[in-house]
Amino acid sequence: MDILRTLRETFLNVDAMGQALPELVRVGLPNTLILALCSALLGTVAGMFLAICGLSGSRWLRWPARIYTDIFRGLPAAVTILLIGVGLAPLGLAIWGPNPYPLGILALSLIASAYIGEIFRSGIQSVESGQLEAARALGFSRAIGMRLVVIPQGVRRVLPALVNQFIALVKESSLVYFLGLLATQRDLFRIGQDQAANTGNESALLLAGLFYLVITVPLTHVVNYVDSRLRTGRHGDGNDGADIPDDDLAFATTQEAH
């Protein structure tokens, strides 16, 4: 019974939670969402650019893309955030003052773009070469064929992976912890952790964790839904045309009758 009581006091201390709740909602949640959404957007734009470079015929585009991707996927996110958030601070000072927030977004975006770029690249490559061939056979240039026919299909295929990446981004945004953020800039984790450290009680941190779950768990179900929709088609019938429609045979016989 002692153990249960200790656990309850450590994790389910309602007072501690109540103290942290307003800040978590008014400051932490918006900041976490802003960090995740901004870096997702910038990461997606940069990622598409990276993917196209990575698939280019020219090695002057391919190699830099490869190196960039290797670096930002290979470094621990914490290292990247510190290198940029602290290392580039003087530069950031010149542009937007002593504010680590934009640097945090920059770091998260660079990391996101490396992962998203690879996701796009593999999606685009998975589209059968016949698709581009058919587009070109109609008269489209390679570039337009990629834009109108290949890339839209490639992106659709990797939607589940992209949502998964966004979930990872939401969690990764907690690493701005290492940057000297103002009180109003703190994300969910920072607020939860600060409270937990001050009160010597983990309940605030658990509450922050619950907020993360509120964001990530529904997204997980979105992934599953998108995935199953992609498999079974819009009307869920999974019809791959295996049954021979009557008009195919009828068409053959009427032609023969000529």
Place this chain on the structure above:
Amino acid sequence: MPAGTSPLPLTASTSSVATRDIHFAFGGTKVLRGVDLDVKGGTAACIIGPSGSGKSTLLRCVNRLLEPDRGEVSIGGRSVMSEDPDVLRQRVGMVFQHFNLFPHKSVLANITLGLRKLRGLSRDEAEATALNQLDRVGLRHKAHVRPGTLSGGQQQRVAIARALAMSPEVMLFDEATSALDPELVKGVLATIADLAGDGMTMLVVTHEMGFARGVADIVHFMDHGQVVESGPPEQLFEAASSCRLQEFLSQVL
């Protein structure tokens, strides 16, 4: 890309196709070793031959999806080698073994895409033309579904409609029925035969000897990257002169 070009009526202009000394190698492997071919305007030419003889590669050199290492392609008597290949391919229609319809677009959109983006037709004009073509292949009622819900035979007929909608002067068929279930082959062959009857110049790579016999004006036998023998179907099938053709025919007939 020519915008605002009005579409040519379907059978108004069809052209001859000729290749001279086409050479092509994939990396180190020579696939085409000097192919000379003549297809008179308004006629259907079938190309038969074993796998690896270069038939599909040759088709792709005709519309310059692949650039020949050496040699020349002429359409309507004029060389097309210095033309913009993208513009050339608007004049040459191609139908593939695996249909290659765009799965993320409706059947109608598959056909209107080229009409709107390349020929500059308005949405209404493009749809009217597309529905017309679908009528010709008997699939107007499927205009608004996705290709994935169609049978192979229907998909191939849509692919044919898509190519024809661009009013090509020449049509290329790359083993158009090889990926179809046997019951569906007849319908597609009938469509192609119809097109030949209408006077479309076509180059048809096929394994369907019955089709070649019945529809082709000339049959060309290719082996190891060259045209070995050419002639009217009766001559090639009944009185083959080269050993390689005799051997090939004994295996497939």
